Amino acid sequence: MANQTAIRRKLRTRRKVRVAAAERPRLSVFRSSKHIYAQIIDDTTGTTLAAASSSALKTGTKSDTAAAVGRALAEAAVAKGVKQVVFDRGQYRYHGRVKALADAAREGGLDF
Template identity: 75%
Template sequence: MSVANQTMLRRKLRNRRKVVTAASGRPRLSIYRSSKHIYAQLIDDASGTTIAQVGSKAVKTGTKTDSAAAVGRALAAAALEKGVKQVVFDRGQYKYHGRVKALAEAAREGGLDF
C-alpha cells in the first residue's frame, strides 16, 4: 500500500471514529467526492436506512464548487422536508476544503445544524 493510500485510510478511520462517537441518535451526512461529481446522503445508522440523497448529476450548475453548493442546498431542503434538522457531518477521507467545504456551508445555510 502506498504512503498516500495509507494516509487517506488513516484520515478516514480517524474521522469515522469521531463521527460514530458523536452520532448520539442523529443521522449522518456522508460525502462521496469523485473527480467530476459529488454526492451526499443522510444515513440513519440506527436503522441502517438512507433518509435522503442528492448528487451533482441531478443539480448541475457552473463549476464543480457551484455544483457542490447546489447539492448541499438540495440535501438541506430534502432533510427539512423529512423533519431532520440536526446531523453529524461525515466527510470521510476528504479534507474540509474546496467542494466539501462548499457543500457543508450550503447545507448549513439551508437549515441543517452540525
Template identity: 80%
Template sequence: MSANDTNLRRKLRNRQKVRVAAAPERPRLSVYRSSKYIYAQLIDDTTGTTIAQAGGKALKEGNKTDSAAAVGKALAAAAIEKGVKAVVFDRGQYRYHGRVKALADAAREGGLDF
C-alpha cells in the same frame, strides 16, 4: 505507506470521531467526492438506512464548487422535508476546504444544524 492506505486511515479516523461525537438521534451527513461530481447522503446509523441523498449530474451548475453548493442545498431541503434538522457532518477522507466546505456551508444555509 501508499496514498490509498493514508486515505483509508484518515477516513476511519474521522469516522470514529463522528461516531463518538454523534448522539444516536442525529443522522450522519456523509460526503463522497469523485473527480467530476459530489454526492451527499444522510444515514441513520442505528438502522443502517439512507434518509435522504443528493448529488450527481442532475445538480451540475457552473464549476465544481457551485455544484457542491447546489448539492448541499438540495440535501438540506430533502432532509427538512423528512423532518431532520440536526445532523453530524462526516467528511470522510476529504479535507474540509473547497467543494466539501461549499457543500457544508450550503447545507447550513438550507437549515441543517451541525
C-alpha cells in the same frame, strides 16, 4: 502509500463521527473527480433518509455544483423532519467542494 494515508484519515474521522452519531443522523460526503454525492444516514436503522448528487444537478464550477447539492440535500432533509446531523467528511479535507457543500447545507437549515 497515499491510499493507506487516505484510509487512515477516513477511519480516524469515522471514529470521531461514530461517537457523536449515536443520537443524530450522519451526513456522509463522497467526492469523485467529476461529481459529489451526499446522503443523510440513520445508522441506528441503517436507512438513508435523504440523498443528493451532482450528477442530476449541473451549475457552473464544481464548487457551485457542490453548493447546489448541499442546498438540495438540506431541502430534502428538512422536508423529512431532519434538522440536526453529524457531518462525516470521510477522507476529504474540509476545503473546496466539501466546504461549499457543508456551508450550503447549513444555509438550507441543517445544524451540525
